[in-house]
Amino acid sequence: MTKSSALVALALGTLMAAPAWAGGRFPEPVCRISTVLEVMAREVQSRDYYARIDRSLITEQPGAGATLFRCGVWATTVVYNSSRCGAVSLVRRDFHEFAVQAVRHGFVVRFVR
Numbered sequence: 001m002t003k004s005s006a007l008v009a010l011a012l013g014t015l016m017a018a019p020a021w022a023g024g025r026f027p028e029p030v031c032r033i034s035t036v037l038e039v040m041a042r043e044v045q046s047r048d049y050y051a052r053i054d055r056s057l058i059t060e061q062p063g064a065g066a067t068l069f070r071c072g073v074w075a076t077t078v079v080y081n082s083s084r085c086g087a088v089s090l091v092r093r094d095f096h097e098f099a100v101q102a103v104r105h106g107f108v109v110r111f112v113r
Contacts, residue, residue: 031060031071039109044075051075067102
């Protein structure tokens, strides 16, 4: 009984010592969080209406602080140019980079290039 209560106390102490969500640990990669993805997609589409972010090609790098991140996304655009290519469509991929900062109640997403 003493061993089991010591294990329970140790487990509870470990859980209580874990950092908070806003303290730098996130439940999933920041660049794949739906709200961050929506802002990035809206920004990409404002530059190229037909571009769509390829969710399988998203990169994330940590920034200078615990709440700063660099997100890279590849956007795919299907272009139809019948005068040059006939009935064949062209696929173009462009790389876009975003700076993401985690703030107290969400994220700030800025287009870099």
